Amino acid sequence: MRFIKRPEVVIGEDLMREVSDKVEDILSQIKKKGWESLVNICQSLDGIAPFRINPKDMTKAWRDLSQDLKDALKMAEKNIRTFHRAQRDIFKTFECDVADGIKAGIRFIPVKSTAIYVPGGRYPLPSSVLMGVIPAQEAGVERVVVLTPPGKEGNPNPVTLAAMGLLGVKEAWAIGGAQAVAAVAFGAGDIKPVDFIAGPGNVFVTEAKRQVFGTVGIDGLAGPSEVLIVADESADPKFLAADMIAQLEHDPNAKATLLATDETIAEKTIKEALNILSNLETASIASISWEKGATIAVGSLQEIAEYADKLAPEHLELALKDPQGKLQLFSCYGAAFLGKYSSVPFGDYIAGTNHVLPTGGSARFQGGLGVGTFLRPMQHLHLSPKAAAMLALHGATIARAEGLAAHEIAMKLRHM
CATH class of the missing domain: 3.40.50.1980 (Nitrogenase molybdenum iron protein domain)
Structure with missing residues (x-):
């Protein structure tokens, strides 16, 4: 790349x-x-x-x-x-x-x-x-x-x-x-x-x-906001630039990455981004993060997918011809936005998905805020007398190997 x-x-x-x-x-x-x-x-x-x-x-x-x-x-x-x-x-x-x-x-x-x-x-x-x-x-x-x-x-x-x-x-x-x-x-x-x-x-x-x-x-440890956009020749540079700047205006430490399969699209996006920054109310913040946190690269879709999964971005935008079909190439992201009309700000505000998402690569091991965040999976077990007797000797053998004598006794009592 x-x-x-x-x-x-x-x-x-x-x-x-x-x-x-x-x-x-x-x-x-x-x-x-x-x-x-x-x-x-x-x-x-x-x-x-x-x-x-x-x-x-x-x-x-x-x-x-x-x-x-x-x-x-x-x-x-x-x-x-x-x-x-x-x-x-x-x-x-x-x-x-x-x-x-x-x-x-x-x-x-x-x-x-x-x-x-x-x-x-x-x-x-x-x-x-x-x-x-x-x-x-x-x-x-x-x-x-x-x-x-x-x-x-x-x-x-x-x-x-x-x-x-x-x-x-x-x-x-x-x-x-x-x-x-x-x-x-x-x-x-x-x-x-x-x-x-x-x-x-x-x-x-x-x-x-x-x-x-x-x-x-x-729920997790939130860092600066970030977006990673994947684009092919079908993408609109104005859309791409606006989506990058929208993320960068959050914070001087925000990050926006564009990975394109087409160099012309990448070059045009830079020009469009600079044009937006020249007349933006939040340019004092977005301009700093554009210099500090904006990355633009060109490569094959396979290279891009591998790189994206290493970054594990908070937001992943797929500005591709077949975003639903290409989503399976990516496995580490907080939330994915499919197609050039699915801009991250829709998810930030009004479309229904949650905007509290893992940052800083933590999408490798956790997901975004949702109903499941507040739920505890509480397990339970019920054994019939026959099942307890059937399990007891095997369980006792494992307990003995671990040196836990009371565990062995507790299970053997159910064998009698």
């Missing part, structure tokens, strides 16, 4: 020792002193004490929203809920007869409580409210807590509040950063601990999730 444009700066792992140490200190303080430390840290970092968001304020924010934005969020909510409600049918209780008298089964039980972190820094993200809360609701989680940072005015963004109002969120706290993760992991004042934490965040949130894993469950 031949590279036409490589990033000027190689972006490595950003969880620096300094960040890790700061997060560890925040977690330790809140674990020891709870609400007192949480208040001190929030006032120090945000200039405001943490507070519970009144559901009436969510309802008012929804009521005050413009009708066009209401209609858009309603459509997004409908599509996201439809897709995630259908997922619940996959996770059905079942039993099978392993052998005569041996029944084994699984029940899928939701976690009892979860926190959904909704970022509120560079941009308001009402879409992240929908993407986090709806799967938890459809999974049947009893307690869903939303965490989102207070804005400069002291309150979360009204659009974020409105999205909570649309979904009927009952518990939400104006807290951000590592301190928010600590509060729901360990408990602080009226904030009771949760069983699970989901949602993307900045490097401090991500590091905090990493450090509390084990005390609570987490």
